[in-house]
Amino acid sequence: xxxxxxxxxxxxxxxxxxxxxxxxxxxxxxxxxxxxxxxxxxxxxxxxxxxxxxxxxxxxxxxxxxxxxxxxxxxxxxxxxxxxxxxxxxxxxxxxxxxxxxxxxxxxxxxxxxxxxxxxxxxxxxxxxxxxxxxxxxxxxxxxxxxxxxxxxxxxxxxxxxxxxxxxxxxxxxxxxxxxxxxxxxxxxxxxxxxxxxxxxxxxxxxxxxxxxxxxxxxxxxxxxxxxxxxxxxxxxxxxxxxxxxxxxxxxxxxxxxxxxxxxxxxxxxxxxxxxxxxxxxxxxxxxxxxxxxxxxxxxxxxxxxxxxxxxxxxxxxxxxxxxxxxxxxxxxxxxxxxxxxxxxxxxxxxxxxxxxxxxxxxxxxxxxxxxxxxxxxx
Numbered sequence: 331x332x333x334x335x336x337x338x339x340x341x342x343x344x345x346x347x348x349x350x351x352x353x354x355x356x357x358x359x360x361x362x363x364x365x366x367x368x369x370x371x372x373x374x375x376x377x378x379x380x381x382x383x384x385x386x387x388x389x390x391x392x393x394x395x396x397x398x399x400x401x402x403x404x405x406x407x408x409x410x411x412x413x414x415x416x417x418x419x420x421x422x423x424x425x426x427x428x429x430x431x432x433x434x435x436x437x438x439x440x441x442x443x444x445x446x447x448x449x450x451x452x453x454x455x456x457x458x459x460x461x462x463x464x465x466x467x468x469x470x471x472x473x474x475x476x477x478x479x480x481x482x483x484x485x486x487x488x489x490x491x492x493x494x495x496x497x498x499x500x501x502x503x504x505x506x507x508x509x510x511x512x513x514x515x516x517x518x519x520x521x522x523x524x525x526x527x528x529x530x531x532x533x534x535x536x537x538x539x540x541x542x543x544x545x546x547x548x549x550x551x552x553x554x555x556x557x558x559x560x561x562x563x564x565x566x567x568x569x570x571x572x573x574x575x576x577x578x579x580x581x582x583x584x585x586x587x588x589x590x591x592x593x594x595x596x597x598x599x600x601x602x603x604x605x606x607x608x609x610x611x612x613x614x615x616x617x618x619x620x621x622x623x624x625x626x627x628x629x630x631x632x633x634x635x636x637x638x639x640x641x642x643x644x645x646x647x648x649x650x651x652x653x654x655x656x657x658x659x660x661x662x663x664x665x666x667x668x669x670x671x672x673x674x675x676x677x678x679x680x681x682x683x684x685x686x687x688x689x690x691x692x693x694x695x696x697x698x699x700x701x702x703x704x705x706x707x708x709x
């Protein structure tokens with residue numbers, strides 16, 4: 331259900347929510363938080379869809395503050411979405427016009443859930459200082475996305491690092507959760523040797539590659555080099571050098587499967603699909619305490635990362651990074667071998683014997699019962 335409230339006030343919107351609650355049931359009693367989304371008109375629909383998907387894991391009230399035309403008279407257009415149009419939440423869309431566009435906090439405050447945590451999310455270009463933003467000041471968690479910010483990822487992350495406050499996080503950090511988990515699991519297995527150096531290959535426009543390199547630099551305390559690849563390629567590979575040989579985790583561009591290889595162990599293919607914005611946002615809504623690991627990677631780790639002047643192609647040719655084409659061939663070979671092994675197992679499986687046939691077994695059981703009855707009758 332979608333209810334439009336043009337040229338309205340926050341008091342009218344709050345009263346309408348109460349009436350809808352009495353008509354449709356206690357839809358707000360199970361809400362665990364308030365998610366405030368700050369976005370412009372062009373990105374509003376995509377942001378609402380992402381927030382709806384994320385809310386299926388964390389039912390909440392979603393308040394979308396849409397900065398519309400700043401010219402003209404002050405006006406507030408409201409919209410309420412519930413039921414199938416709101417996922418597991420109730421969505422309140424506030425379109426601010428004229429001078430009112432600069433007073434988002436005043437408009438949002440009357441619609442917050444009582445005694446519920448507040449999370450602020452900027453899907454596009456974030457403020458330079460999220461913690462000092464009027465809406466960010468009242469939030470326990472502030473979620474940005476520097477992949478959509480103006481300028482280079484390094485400069486955008488630098489601004490976030492300078493203005494960091496407990497509770498800040500970024501979707502670029504959530505996008506590398508699976509990479510961090512796989513690398514940690516690989517290092518938890520023998521041989522238990524220290525990592526002497528790390529090389530990360532990622533898109534020149536990827537803040538996730540920067541954060542992954544910063545996290546590795548902080549945690550492993552060894553030289554970390556970031557090799558740039560073409561824009562839009564994301565994270566391609568990570569090489570961890572050890573005395574026994576390198577540990578390589580490679581995911582070709584736009585792939586969903588990665589190849590993990592290390593000395594004296596068979597190569598493995600691992601599912602490593604890119605994470606959607608809804609998945610990443612749901613992760614950030616799961617915790618409301620400060621993320622110290624993100625803080626360390628952002629403020630301490632990024633400064634220790636060396637940026638290579640070589641391209642990813644040059645680094646592969648020189649052997650500094652794993653070959654992506656070779657990793658793709660290895661993944662295809664492992665897949666073919668798995669299919670052949672499965673087919674062989676099916677061919678070699680023994681055929682059921684007559685005694686295994688359910689009908690034959692049932693008849694044999696009946697004959698035994700008849701013989702038993704005959705013996706009892708005779709006796």
